[in-house]
Amino acid sequence: MRIGIVGAGALGGMFAGLLARSGHEVRLTARGETLDALAGGRLRLTGAYGEVTARVDAGPALSERPELALLCTKAQDAPAALAANAPQLAGIPLVVVQNGLGGVETARAAVSDADVFGLLTLIAAQHTEPGAWRVTAAAPSFLGRGDGPVDAAAHRIASVLSEAVPVRAIDDFRGAQWTKLVVNMLNAVPAIVGRSVQEVVDDPALRRVVTASMRETVRVGIARGIRFGALQGLDDRRLRTFARLPLAIGGIVPLRMRRAMGDVPNLGSTQQSLARGRPSEIDHLNGAVVREAEAVGADAPVNRALTALVHEAERSGPLPAARVSAILD
Structure with a gap:
């Protein structure tokens, strides 16, 4: 063909x-x-x-x-x-x-x-x-x-x-798209700090921010009437339960994804773009969560902050991990 x-x-x-x-x-x-x-x-x-x-x-x-x-x-x-x-x-x-x-x-x-x-x-x-x-x-x-x-x-x-x-x-491809969007919340923090996805998830403070962005994404999807598709061990029931969990417990979700990746460093698509000096797709990932929240009169402060930090990293290079951790303070 x-x-x-x-x-x-x-x-x-x-x-x-x-x-x-x-x-x-x-x-x-x-x-x-x-x-x-x-x-x-x-x-x-x-x-x-x-x-x-x-x-x-x-x-x-x-x-x-x-x-x-x-x-x-x-x-x-x-x-x-x-x-x-x-x-x-x-x-x-x-x-x-x-x-x-x-x-x-x-x-x-x-x-x-x-x-x-x-x-x-x-x-x-x-x-x-x-x-x-x-x-x-x-x-x-x-x-x-x-x-x-x-x-x-x-x-x-x-x-x-x-x-x-x-x-x-x-x-129901649309529901699966939303589940993939939750998975893609692994992209922003590695791009901001210049570390692999595995290193970010292994860091408790950074993992907490990744978990918060994922949980916020699920909550926005629920507000938009989404039924999440089944991908990578996640489905509608699991994600709705995850949306109610405290961050300390919800961190098991990115940890499970990290184990599935193995030990070969995964840079994520956003970080790869920054490494090549090209604009990232962050406005279509974390930025999409912000727009979807606005469509129902809500806010997505964690994803809004991560979008801004990725754009800053595009201009000036990797930022200190403390800048990311401070999002939740």
Whole structure:
């Protein structure tokens, strides 16, 4: 199958390598040093899915219409990427592989006749250098759209993508998006202090802030009428119980996630953006919680403070851990 992948970040490069290994004809959009590296050699992928060396067709935009496309940019880069590739994305299945809540809606607005799906992945991957990617933790991915039951088209696309990594088509994709948003609360604090996710969760004071941001996210979701989907050992019942727990007890949730990651340092997508000197997607993660709270006349002070601190770290580099801990004082 001809598969176009828009965006050569951690997940875009990973999917390109694994789908090419599975025999698909892959076209990957890239820019700068990454495009130069792919044009002059091969894509190299290491880690949890094995060693992959693949030659993929790379360019600044899709040169022809594929049969299936994956949008793997950061959320803030999606509008420009969709506009640049809209003629090639028209009328085909388009899978949005992004954190946050609004990616599917953004794609539908930009490419009106595309058949748009969302993909939630718990895989931890890093773009280590131009032309090279590493998967630090293998995990399942979940495909769907909207609030309703899964359809035959979603099952077909999940089957294709499962040739690269395990993908399951699921009902009530929106509820699963909210659960993934809770999981993504692991991103902000590591980016602010310049430590791995494991190091942050192992620090009791920082873990307390991560727990508070997760709990606040669940409470906002409840206020928005969300029924949380089942992901990574979390589901609607567990998350509603978690929302009522004191921080000291609720810290078991990030601790369980930390154990599932293993010992290979996980930098998180937000910290990886800062390390490359690029704006992060924090406004679509913690910032999304703030906007969703405002929509019901509420506030999300922990996530508001973390959003501001990530933007400060974007400008000036890692901040002292005490700045994060002070959020809860």
